[in-house]
Amino acid sequence: NRAIDVAVQVSATDLSVLITGESGVGKELVARTVHKMSGRHRGPLVHLNCAALPETLADAELFGHARGAFTGAERERPGKFLLADGGTIFLDEIGELPLSIQSKLLRVLQSGEIQPVGKDQVQQVNVRIIAATNRDLQQEVQQGRFRADLYHRLSVYPLTVPPLRQRPEDILLLAGYFIEQTRRKLGVRQLKLSPAAAQALQAAVWPGNVRELEHVVSRAALKASGREGRQGILTMQAEDLALTSAAVPVVAISDDSGTPQALTDLKTATEAFQRQLILHTLAQTNCNWAEAARRLQLDRANL
Numbered sequence: 001n002r003a004i005d006v007a008v009q010v011s012a013t014d015l016s017v018l019i020t021g022e023s024g025v026g027k028e029l030v031a032r033t034v035h036k037m038s039g040r041h042r043g044p045l046v047h048l049n050c051a052a053l054p055e056t057l058a059d060a061e062l063f064g065h066a067r068g069a070f071t072g073a074e075r076e077r078p079g080k081f082l083l084a085d086g087g088t089i090f091l092d093e094i095g096e097l098p099l100s101i102q103s104k105l106l107r108v109l110q111s112g113e114i115q116p117v118g119k120d121q122v123q124q125v126n127v128r129i130i131a132a133t134n135r136d137l138q139q140e141v142q143q144g145r146f147r148a149d150l151y152h153r154l155s156v157y158p159l160t161v162p163p164l165r166q167r168p169e170d171i172l173l174l175a176g177y178f179i180e181q182t183r184r185k186l187g188v189r190q191l192k193l194s195p196a197a198a199q200a201l202q203a204a205v206w207p208g209n210v211r212e213l214e215h216v217v218s219r220a221a222l223k224a225s226g227r228e229g230r231q232g233i234l235t236m237q238a239e240d241l242a243l244t245s246a247a248v249p250v251v252a253i254s255d256d257s258g259t260p261q262a263l264t265d266l267k268t269a270t271e272a273f274q275r276q277l278i279l280h281t282l283a284q285t286n287c288n289w290a291e292a293a294r295r296l297q298l299d300r301a302n303l
Helices: 002-011 027-036 055-063 099-111 137-142 148-154 168-186 195-203 209-228 266-284 289-295
Strands: 017-020 045-049 088-092 128-133 157-160 190-193 233-236
Touching (some): 002 027, 017 027, 027 088, 137 148, 168 195, 168 209, 190 195
Parallel strands (some): 017 157
16 A cells, blocks of 8 residues: 555654545554654554544643643643653544644644643643644635644645545455454354455445445444354355445436436536435435535535
8 A cells, every 4th residue: 555655654754744535544544554663663652533622621631731720620630742752642633623722733843842721831742743634624724724834834744545446456455354353253263255245345436435344344244144143154245245325326317206317418417416426425424514525525615
């Protein structure tokens, strides 16, 4: 995988790395590879999901806090940066970080200084930052949702992980890895794909990328075990994969009632296809507009 090859190259430096790519492509794996191959591999690798960070607690979570700094702060607590001192911090979904915290993160990048909440003195930390996002941060900068100076500091070495549909050679390799993991969890002697199931995996679109592939393999194995039991050799069939929902509809175009439309010109056909693709993506994301926009590579407001 070229992304892993580049990760090995950049690991020899101490530069900040910005990993971009769709949700589920394996950005965390690339971040772990960079840390493991770096001179900091004996130090800690601290993972923080910025999307799950409430704005009111982000400051304390990143930089720590003193006892009594706010309601509920019953004892002093080190932040993620202090825990990562001498190692690497992986800021996943960095595009979700509130603007109010971005300026403080910039200070760490520039000077290596942190200031815990409720303390007057600053502390020095030696931390390498690896950030990841499935957003277009350049567009976020243009729309005022991400600081330009922070973006340039983070993207000293940008690294893009391509979606699974652009890496067909990886599909069966990854499927084999997930099959072995699932075999151990289920406690079966042997678990394999039928030729038709292997073809179906390679023909799928994979909007959820590697994460979706893992889930598909796990579900298929459970279906196969329910049909054949857990003794002997279990073979996952194409129908066990249930991949029809993963494929993008590209042939039949119909109106809301399901009746095929008479397409008289390219504009009408294009609008009909866009409508169906958007509805299909919204169905896959349980009407999560932000996630649907990311999968369609659109700005949420434009979607």
